[in-house]
Amino acid sequence: MAVTDAPEKGQSPQSSEATGSRGRIEPAAENFFTAAELSRRKFFGKALAAIGAAATAGAVTPSAAETARQAVQEGLEKNLPPNVPEWSKILGAPILAHPYGLPSPHEKNIVRRESPGLTRTPHSSVAFTPLQNLFGIITPSGLHFERHHAGTPEIDPHQHRLMINGLVKRPLLLTMEDVLRFPSVSRIHFIECGANSGMEWGNVAVPTVQYSHGMLSCSEWTGVPLSVLLQEAGYDAKRAKFILPEGSDGAGLTRTIPIELALDDVLVAYGQNGEMLRPENGYPLRLLVPGVQGVSSVKWLRRIEVGDQPWNTREESLHYVDLMPSGLHRQYTWIQEAKSVITSPSGGQRLLDKGYYEITGLAWSGRGKVKRVDVSTDGGRNWRTARLQEPVQTKALTRFRIDWRWDGSPALLQSRVMDETGYVQPKYNQLRAVRGEKSIYHNNSIQTWRVAESGEVSNVQVS
């Protein structure tokens, strides 16, 4: 297998060689045409140029589908130079055409999706974030992954209450107004579901990074530090060992959280990327437990109890426990260990051409900051260190990038993160040697994307 490397010094990554005579596999703007459709398209183009539109239509008698395709092509070209685009010659939509702005209709492919057959009912299911086409580290709120156990409740914030009870001097009942009056902080943190990549523990099961890693999102969260609220309630510092957050949805989801974590960096959050939480993400109030399995960040938060023993709730005994080959389950496996994945190029995509590519992806660690990300294009034999987008933040997604020149031969792309504790993301065989294949949760293996000679990228596991 050929080892491809970065563009040589002094050579522009966009040299004419890269874009010119080497021969594209598929030109970019028309990439929704197959090769066959493309040659037909070129034929029409030439015919048009040579004998004019009317003659073409008569001579070739295109089928309805071809006529449609031709219309698309004409539509494309009428706005291209030397023509002046239509939208340059008219007024656009007035302000407030959309009081709440939405993405361009051309972005319709960039939506959350579910993995068919994964869950039994849409009310207890997962919608995956389209990581393949996102930039930077912030997940747009409307694309944040969803996981609920009884659907998304419609909550009137005026009728929402947060109760704090248990080992506290003053059991409190707070309105949303009360919560919003406390001193607040904003921090960027990822949330990763404990079951992210869980479908891949035994073997490859899904085609793209949206399904393999899309139970992962990252937002700027605003809220009150939980420590402030616990102090306000006068929690019993001697006896308090755990807290229990509870959701106000039908599932009434509960999870045990150790008091040290609760007092550390946990937020009672209402803000997400500058606005209120989205209903799917816990409107109007949620817990945010940085670096811990997403299920602990209880949504639609209505109650926090302080106690001296773990609760052994359903989501920490029947689920979110890790089955080891011995038949023992590991319980209370809170921390999400360091993990990374290349988002582009990634499974289900096709490289358009030989030449320069920016390999880019995301790295994160529940134990703190990302220190380094290495990338291999030969299945893990040789590695180069990627650039990290600054600022690198604790328990937040970190964007990495590295230059790559594809020479057209098969390649195996991998990324490997090291976090600030020195922990290095493991390989599948290392994980399975310790934990077997039935674990479901905490799969943080190195991900491999295979690039075939055709340019097609697919999900594989290597050994």
Add this chain to the structure above:
Amino acid sequence: MSRSPDGSPLERSQGRGSGLLCLCAALVLWLPSPSLAEEPKFGFGRLATPEEIAAWDTDVRPDGKGLPKGSGSVSFGQEVYDAKCASCHGTFGEDNQYMAIAGGVQPGDIDRGRASILATGQPLRTVGTKLNHVSTLWDYINRAMPFAQPKTLTPNEVYALTAYVLHLNDILPADATLDEKSILEVRMPNRNGFTTEHGFMSKAGKPDVKNAACMKDCVATVTIASELPESAQGMHGNLAEQVRSFAPTSGVKSGRAPAGASAAASPTSPGLDLAKKFACMACHGVDNKVVGPGFREIAARYKGSGGAEPQLLAKLKAGGAGVWGPVPMPPQAHVSEQDLKTILTWVLSGSPTR
């Protein structure tokens, strides 16, 4: 303040604080006296009353803390189960269409306190084989089941259902009864099946798997161990429609778009949206039977018989069985009459999906 119609005057005044109270709070903030640390720093909100706490604090711990008084027998549990649970979990708790809740407990497991099936290649994971403490089963049924009508069961029903689910798992005999005391004596088959000896409980925890950051000639050979199985190809729809149409890479054309995805992209009918929202679809398919009949089967049955709508509306409000089989539909009391009418009109018009 008028924005908040629900806030009682009492709660308002305590929550907001009078001008005087605010002044006091401000003083407290500025006085570093340790004796005042007993006082709340901000004074926002109000004290929750014992009744309010009792109503919301329903969680049950392994030591039994939180269990209300009450009792229920296996046989009463069977009655409630057949009426409210069997439709989704199967007559014997074995149906995995939603989630199997029984099966897999082996002779000898209860004595060992370890479910032996979990150490095999086919680790059947159910309440019986997995759960370590019975309190969790009580708590979960009480807070989350039945799936579409959670928090509607009485304590006696929950004791009885707990007893019956344990009976289905060969943990309790048919003549057993559980109450807030006897429930603590139940020996769960997998009670010794859990460990907290791992590095995932704190930031400082020691990882169990180690890799090294090797940079050059790290492995001798690389072989492909797994790729997407034939059976899964195309299952996730056309991947070319799942990427941005202009990017350094294009999407690979494959499969068909999954039903959900295409429905999400195009406008759906309000009837379908409501049926999804109110969890009708947990029991009804558009075409096929799930627990109750398919919606198009219903339309076919009442086609031409004008005036079916009021009759069906009454049935939806009251619930009932017997028309399609012995399994009852629970009352759909959580849905407004207006919304029920919209759904019914949609059902009777053949359930158009857009």
